[in-house]
Amino acid sequence: MNKKVKTNCYFCEKNKIPSYKEVDEIAKFVSERARIVGRYKTGVCAKHQRKLTIAVKRTRHLGLLPFSVKI
Helix, strand or coil: CCCCCCCCCHHHHHCCCCCCCCHHHHHCCECCCCCECCHHHHCCCHHHHHHHHHHHHHHHHHCCCCCCCCC
16 A cells, blocks of 8 residues: 655744745745746745735745746
């Protein structure tokens, strides 16, 4: 049998909502190439992943995170 390992959501544990104002916290969920990392790698629940995506996009438009990184 394949048992799924339950990972605890970072935001559920801290009882927080992802906010564009907390750039250091959001940067943990963005890869080196400035891409948003998926739920399967970060362990964030679906509800907070949707809010995290919106927060990352707002942060990018404010110029606090890059849209992409050139190689």
